[in-house]
Amino acid sequence: MSAALTALPGLRAGSPQVMGAFRIVPLLRESAPGDLRIGKEAYDAYGMVRLDGLPEETGLSYMSYVPHGLVIAHTQDGSEATLGASLFRRSGGTSLGRDKPRRVKLHHRMVKARAAEDGSARFRMLPLHLAMEGFLALHFRGPDILWQEYSEQAARRGLDPRHETSVRGTWLAGFEDAVRLFEIHEHQVGVLVFVADALATVFVVSHPDDYRKLHLSLLEDFFGELLYTYALLYPESPRAESRIDPRAVTDLDHLAREMDRVRTDFRHYTELLAQGLFGRPAHTETVRDLGAFTLQRFYPDFDPREECHIGEQILRRDGTVEYMKTFRLSHAQVRRAYLLEKLAAAEWDLDRAMVLLGAASKTELLKRIANAGFGYLLKPHLLRGLPVEPGS
Amino acid sequence: MTLSPIHASRVRQDRVAQEDLLLFVNACFACTGQREFYGDGHGQRVSLDFLHRYILGNYRALYAQVLALGVNHMNQALIVKNLLATGRDTPAAHRARENALVTRALHTLPTHRAMHLLEDLAKRGVNNRRTRALTQRYLADARSRDFRAVKYRRSFRRAAVHAHAPFTGELGPFMLRGLKERRFTTPLFESFRQAHFAASAIYDLPFTVAEGLAQKHGVRREVFLERIGPKLTHHERLRLSGAREAAGIAADVDWSRQPLARIASYTLSLSLAERDERKVELAGAFEASAARAIRRTAARFGRVACVLDRSFSSYGSSEKRQRPLAVALAVAQFLRAASDSFLGLWTHPLSPGGELMVTPRGATDLATPILAALRHRPDLLVVVSDGFDNDPQGLAGQVLEAGARLLPRCFMLHLNPVYDSESFAPKALSPAVPTLGLRDAEDVPTLVSIARFAAESGTMAELSRELDARVRAFLDGAS
Numbered sequence: 091m092s093a094a095l096t097a098l099p100g101l102r103a104g105s106p107q108v109m110g111a112f113r114i115v116p117l118l119r120e121s122a123p124g125d126l127r128i129g130k131e132a133y134d135a136y137g138m139v140r141l142d143g144l145p146e147e148t149g150l151s152y153m154s155y156v157p158h159g160l161v162i163a164h165t166q167d168g169s170e171a172t173l174g175a176s177l178f179r180r181s182g183g184t185s186l187g188r189d190k191p192r193r194v195k196l197h198h199r200m201v202k203a204r205a206a207e208d209g210s211a212r213f214r215m216l217p218l219h220l221a222m223e224g225f226l227a228l229h230f231r232g233p234d235i236l237w238q239e240y241s242e243q244a245a246r247r248g249l250d251p252r253h254e255t256s257v258r259g260t261w262l263a264g265f266e267d268a269v270r271l272f273e274i275h276e277h278q279v280g281v282l283v284f285v286a287d288a289l290a291t292v293f294v295v296s297h298p299d300d301y302r303k304l305h306l307s308l309l310e311d312f313f314g315e316l317l318y319t320y321a322l323l324y325p326e327s328p329r330a331e332s333r334i335d336p337r338a339v340t341d342l343d344h345l346a347r348e349m350d351r352v353r354t355d356f357r358h359y360t361e362l363l364a365q366g367l368f369g370r371p372a373h374t375e376t377v378r379d380l381g382a383f384t385l386q387r388f389y390p391d392f393d394p395r396e397e398c399h400i401g402e403q404i405l406r407r408d409g410t411v412e413y414m415k416t417f418r419l420s421h422a423q424v425r426r427a428y429l430l431e432k433l434a435a436a437e438w439d440l441d442r443a444m445v446l447l448g449a450a451s452k453t454e455l456l457k458r459i460a461n462a463g464f465g466y467l468l469k470p471h472l473l474r475g476l477p478v479e480p481g482s
Numbered sequence: 483m484t485l486s487p488i489h490a491s492r493v494r495q496d497r498v499a500q501e502d503l504l505l506f507v508n509a510c511f512a513c514t515g516q517r518e519f520y521g522d523g524h525g526q527r528v529s530l531d532f533l534h535r536y537i538l539g540n541y542r543a544l545y546a547q548v549l550a551l552g553v554n555h556m557n558q559a560l561i562v563k564n565l566l567a568t569g570r571d572t573p574a575a576h577r578a579r580e581n582a583l584v585t586r587a588l589h590t591l592p593t594h595r596a597m598h599l600l601e602d603l604a605k606r607g608v609n610n611r612r613t614r615a616l617t618q619r620y621l622a623d624a625r626s627r628d629f630r631a632v633k634y635r636r637s638f639r640r641a642a643v644h645a646h647a648p649f650t651g652e653l654g655p656f657m658l659r660g661l662k663e664r665r666f667t668t669p670l671f672e673s674f675r676q677a678h679f680a681a682s683a684i685y686d687l688p689f690t691v692a693e694g695l696a697q698k699h700g701v702r703r704e705v706f707l708e709r710i711g712p713k714l715t716h717h718e719r720l721r722l723s724g725a726r727e728a729a730g731i732a733a734d735v736d737w738s739r740q741p742l743a744r745i746a747s748y749t750l751s752l753s754l755a756e757r758d759e760r761k762v763e764l765a766g767a768f769e770a771s772a773a774r775a776i777r778r779t780a781a782r783f784g785r786v787a788c789v790l791d792r793s794f795s796s797y798g799s800s801e802k803r804q805r806p807l808a809v810a811l812a813v814a815q816f817l818r819a820a821s822d823s824f825l826g827l828w829t830h831p832l833s834p835g836g837e838l839m840v841t842p843r844g845a846t847d848l849a850t851p852i853l854a855a856l857r858h859r860p861d862l863l864v865v866v867s868d869g870f871d872n873d874p875q876g877l878a879g880q881v882l883e884a885g886a887r888l889l890p891r892c893f894m895l896h897l898n899p900v901y902d903s904e905s906f907a908p909k910a911l912s913p914a915v916p917t918l919g920l921r922d923a924e925d926v927p928t929l930v931s932i933a934r935f936a937a938e939s940g941t942m943a944e945l946s947r948e949l950d951a952r953v954r955a956f957l958d959g960a961s
Contacts, residue, residue, distance in 0.1 A: 104845070105874035116845070271520060273794040273845040273872065276830065331876055336884035336914075342856055345884050349849055349877060356874045 097368040100410040101294065103282070103360045104275055105353065109268035111324045113287060115360050117280035117294055126164040126296040126383060126404070126412045129173045130307055131214065133158055135195040139216065141223070144198070152223045155258075156195065157310040160217050162404070162413070163210040166381045171210040201378055201385065213378070215385070217415050218311055221402045224375065224387045225419075226252045229430045232467065233438035239456075240438070244467040249430075254423055256312035262321040269308050274301070280414070282364055283308065285317045286324035289364055292401065294414040316420035330359055366397035367416060382407055392427040426462045433459075453477070496942035503544050503945070504936060505907050506537045510553035510561075511929075512908045512919030513901035517799040519806070520870065521903045529903035530557075538564050542571065546580045547949050549587040550956035552928060554921045559599045562587050566616070567608045581612065582957050588620055590959075593630060596620065601637040604644035617645035628670045631656060633688040685709045689718050704729035716740065720748060737767035738774045742812035742923040745771055749811070749838055750804045757838050764838055772819035772923075781927035783862050786821035787855035790814055791867035792828045793846035798900075807842050809899040809920055810866040816923035817864065825858045827851035829867075846871045848878035848911070856885045862893050862930070866920065868900040869909030879912030886914055895933045897926070 104116040137156030143149040163171040200220045204212040232248030233240050259265055262285065272281075279301050280294030290313055295301050332355035334348045361368075370390050378385040387402040401416030419427070429447070436442035440455060449455040456468065457476050465473050513530045517523040537545045549561055562584050565572075572580055588596055600617050603609075621627065621642055631638050631653060639657045642649065655663045656671045666672040669686070676683035677692070681699035684692040689710055696706040707722065708731050714722065716739045723733035737745065745767050749757060757764065776782075796807035814837060818824040826837065829851060830844040848871045855863055863885070871878040886894055897920040898908030910917035916933040920926075935948065 105872060107845070107872045108875065271795070276844050332874075334877070334880040334884055336880060336887050339884040339888065342853065342888060345856075345881065345888070346853055348884075349853065349881065352877055352880075353874060 097361065097364070098294070098411050098414075101280065103357050104278070105356050106284075106330075106360060107272055108327050109271055110264040111286050111321045111327055112265060112268035113284040113327045113363075114268060114272050115282040115284070116275045116278045117282065118275055118277045119279045119298070120277055122279060122297045123168060124170045124297055125168050126162065126406075127171045127173050127210075128295045128297070128300045128304065128413060129161050129163075130304055131159045131161050133195050136193060137195050137197055137216070137219075139197040139200060139219070139223075141199065152200070152219065152226070154219060154222075156197070156216055156219060158217075158307060159197075159214050160304075161204065161212060161214050163212045164380060164383060165210050168382075169209070172208045173210075211380070213380075215402075218402070218417055220377065221387045221389075221400045221415070221417055222254070222256075222312075224402075225389060225400045225423075225427070226254065228389070228427060229434045233433075235437055235439070237439060239440055239468055239472060241467060241469045249464070249467070255315065256417075257315055257318040259309040259311050259313060262313060262318055264321060264325075266309060269306060272305070274305060278302075281305075281308070282360065284327070284363055286320040287328050287330075287363055288317065288320055288418070289366055289397070289399070290317045290418055292364075292367065292399075292414050292416045294403075294411055296404075296412040311415070312417070314418050314420035314423065317418060330356075332356060332359075367399045367401075370396065377402070380404075383412060385413075389427075392424050392431055394421065394425050394428050398424045398427075422462075426464070429458065429462050429464070499541060499544070500942055500945055502537065503541065503548075504932075506533055506545075507548055507551055507553065507932070508907050508917070508919035509533050509901055510548060510551075510557035510919070511921045511925065512554075512899055513903075514554060514556050514802070516801040518802065518900050519795040519798055519868065520900075523801065525903040526901060529906055530560075530901070533906055534560055534564055538568065542573075543576050543580075544949070546576070546583045547953050549583045550949070550953040552921075552925060555591055555595045558587050558591060559595050559602075562591075563599060563602060563606075563608070566603060566610070566613045567606065569610050569612050579953070583953065585616060585619070586957055586959075588616060593626070594634070597630065597634040597637040597641070600641035600645075604640045609644060614645040614647075617641050618647040621645075621647050622650075627653070628668055629688065632670050632674050633691055685713065687713070689714050704731075707731060717744075720744065723748075735767075738770035740767070740771055742768065742771050742775060742816055743809050743921075746808035746811040746815070747804065750808050750840075754835070754839055754841075758835060761835075761838060768815040769819065772816050775816060775924040776820050779924060779927045781820045783817065783821040783930075785823045785858070785860045786817050786862045786864065787825040787858045787860035788814055788817050788827065789848060789851045789855050789863070789865045789867070790826060790828045791846060791848065791865075792830055792840050792842060793844055794842050795846065795868055795870055797842040804842060806868050806899045807840065809922070811837065811840060812923035813864065813866050813897065813920070813926060816926060820927075821862075825855060825860065827854055845873040847873035849873075849881045852878060852881050852885065856881075856889060856892075859889065860892055863895070864926070865894070865896045865911065865915075867896065867898065867911070869896070869898050869902070869911055869917065871911065879910075879915070882912050883914040893930075893934065893937075895930060897929060 098117065101117045101119050104118050106113045106115045133156055135156065137154055139152040141150045141152055161173065163173050165171045197216065200223055201213055201215045204214055206212060230249050230252060232244045236245050277298055279296065279298055280292070282292050283290045291311065293308060295304060332352045334352060339345045339348060372388040372390050374386045374388040376384055376386050383404050383406055385402070385404050389400045390398050392398055398419045399416045400419060401414060403411055404413035406412055432446045433443050436446050440452060444452055444455045447455060449458065453476065456472055459465065459468060460473055460476060509530060513526055515523060515527040515530055518526065545561065546565055549558055565580060565584055588599070591599065600620065603613055621638065649657055652666050652668045652671055656666065661675055661678055663675065666675060673683050673686035677687055677695045681701050684695045684699070692710055692713070707726050707729050711731065716736060719735050720740060723735050727733050749764050790810040792807055792810065796804070796810065798805040814826045818826065828840065829847055833839050846867065848865065848867055852865065882894055894915045896911050896915050896917040898917055899920045900908060901919065902909040908917055908919045916936050918929045918933055920929065935945070
């Protein structure tokens with residue numbers, strides 16, 4: 091399943107608003123049908139998500155700080171979906187240490203159905219964690235064929251434990267101000283956030299009212315450390331402007347046309363900047379089929395030379411994006427994924443992987459595996475023989 | 483003809499002086515040292531303080547004359563304070579005029595500003611002969627001495643002690659012995675004394691003093707608000723109108739005495755439902771106030787188009803709640819009443835309820851309404867905005883520039899109620915269109931004339947003449 095992500099049909103990019111390193115582009119939709127509504131459910135707690143089995147049993151878990159979940163209400167016949175009051179009840183999952191500030195909250199599954207009310211079906215999902223879980227689960231089972239280089243742990247537990255780090259939105263220098271000062275449009279349903287003109291995230295919901303409520307939740311999302319660095323290194327976004335030459339304008343109609351041209355220029359510039367996400371093929375995986383909608387997660391071909399975004403989306407049958415959230419992987423994360431992908435493609439045979447990865451020698455390949463943080467997959471004596479480089 | 487080097491440098495100097503002065507006046511109209519939407523309060527104060535020091539150090543005579551231009555009270559007080567603190571730098575030739583300006587300014591400031599200014603001088607240890615004389619004269623003013631002594635007792639005492647002002651008559655016992663005194667013959671002092679022991683006496687006192695004493699005596703709020711009614715000032719009456727109405731008392735606000743921006747702020751503080759309910763009353767208030775302002779300024783404009791910013795940033799800050807939006811609304815009301823034909827265009831279309839239902843919402847698309855305004859072919863195009871246009875960025879300035887070329891007979895002006903601390907001025911949309919700081923709608927005629935002057939790049943001599951005339955008018959108002 092590999093197809094280019096459609097560049098958000100049904101949505102129109104507005105003019106960017108620049109605040110320091112951040113360029114935030116609003117995404118507008120003239121009329122939202124209202125049959126899919128999204129609301130927030132706050133947890134503000136460390137989350138432990140059981141991916142299989144029941145929450146109380148042992149098994150595969152995803153652990154991360156989970157500040158909030160999204161509750162999605164939808165109808166099949168196109169009638170208005172209602173979120174209702176139950177949205178804002180702090181419920182779902184069992185908490186350890188009742189009545190205390192929550193330290194760990196147990197969630198059952200990334201996506202979990204809720205009781206339907208007022209004719210709207212509902213489910214709860216953990217935004218972005220859904221996509222991140224998909225990313226972490228890639229080749230999670232480890233080598234299919236146990237070549238002699240692999241350690242006992244690789245054979246028994248695969249990649250477990252697999253982990254990646256990210257940074258909270260509030261930690262990005264200047265992001266709080268940028269989000270606070272951003273002027274939300276009347277018909278706005280989403281944003282593209284750029285840090286120093288690198289696409290950081292896409293966030294789209296279905297209805298403008300929902301977006302207004304969820305705007306500040308951008309601060310609770312997580313971002314790759316690449317963007318954390320960019321926000322520190324570039325206090326100002328690169329300046330982009332399209333000008334009208336006042337001397338060349340002949341009359342007011344001409345001026346109106348020129349204004350349209352400037353707006354189009356800004357739109358094209360935004361599209362250009364977002365090429366890294368929308369211009370590249372992606373693998374999609376359907377997580378839940380909702381009848382009129384589909385919840386998917388997607389990831390690109392991991393290529394260390396390109397920017398890579400993972401994400402999740404809800405698509406209407408006609409392909410309209412009703413919800414989307416993406417995460418930009420940092421270089422190290424892309425390299426790790428690339429390595430795993432090539433190893434899997436070579437059926438974990440190191441000799442074949444060496445060719446696929448263009449490594450000069452087996453020692454170099456082993457070093458690359460160890461440097462990527464997967465040393466625990468290899469037998470210790472192989473690692474001991476590797477030349478040590480400072481800082482590696 | 484060639485200019486001699488000396489003459490050329492003189493011209494340059496004048497040019498710089500003129501620009502500096504305009505910069506300063508602009509800042510003094512817009513900045514109040516409070517937090518804005520885009521700038522924090524500290525930055526605003528530091529920036530403004532620098533500007534004051536710079537102008538005071540380089541153009542002392544002009545600095546004093548700014549008092550006559552109707553800049554906001556906070557800046558007037560700051561100018562007076564800075565002038566008094568550096569009295570020894572006054573050239574002998576300017577001394578008389580500076581004294582007159584400072585005295586006049588102190589007496590025209592609202593009493594609370596003036597009293598706090600005097601207290602501030604005492605706190606900063608500014609103690610010279612001129613300051614002492616000024617303070618003594620201000621405090622000794624027979625008409626309001628007792629009232630000020632009661633309402634601003636702490637500031638009064640501090641300023642008086644600092645300035646060695648004699649406590650004549652019963653002022654001595656009142657300030658120094660206070661409640662220990664058995665009996666005062668001054669009615670207000672006696673009420674003040676009695677009010678500490680009997681609830682019935684509090685209604686002869688100023689509202690702010692009585693309010694605390696009412697609490698002490700456990701007077702019910704409704705009873706207090708009703709009986710204190712006659713003692714309320716215009717501003718207090720407006721501020722308490724909601725509470726008084728809730729208590730079943732007529733608010734009884736004299737709208738024609740309120741400046742437009744204050745009525746606008748009050749309107750915006752109401753919920754949409756309340757505004758809708760009181761639409762007629764509020765419209766009447768605007769009309770009365772605008773009519774009074776027009777009478778006072780004798781302003782009359784021809785075909786006017788006005789582009790008004792109601793983007794989210796016009797919310798201002800929690801310190802200046804909806805201030806930029808209120809000023810925009812006030813300007814719209816003023817210009818509608820003061821022009822033959824008026825077209826008001828907001829950055830985001832109004833709801834069917836009309837102008838009074840305006841809320842800060844949406845992005846700042848100034849370019850589209852400016853184009854619509856240009857199609858109206860006005861004589862005067864006024865843009866009221868904080869200068870941050872972002873839909874798309876920078877387009878509004880270019881459209882204005884192009885418009886200025888296409889309609890050379892239309893005079894364009896950008897009025898900005900927000901001071902940008904980084905550029906030491908209200909943020910401009912385009913260098914081709916004059917940008918001026920804005921405080922209240924009544925200032926619009928003044929600002930239009932200043933802007934015309936700046937646009938025609940008049941000489942320093944003309945500017946001095948203009949300033950001189952204003953200073954004389956300001957001082958003659960003393961009577």
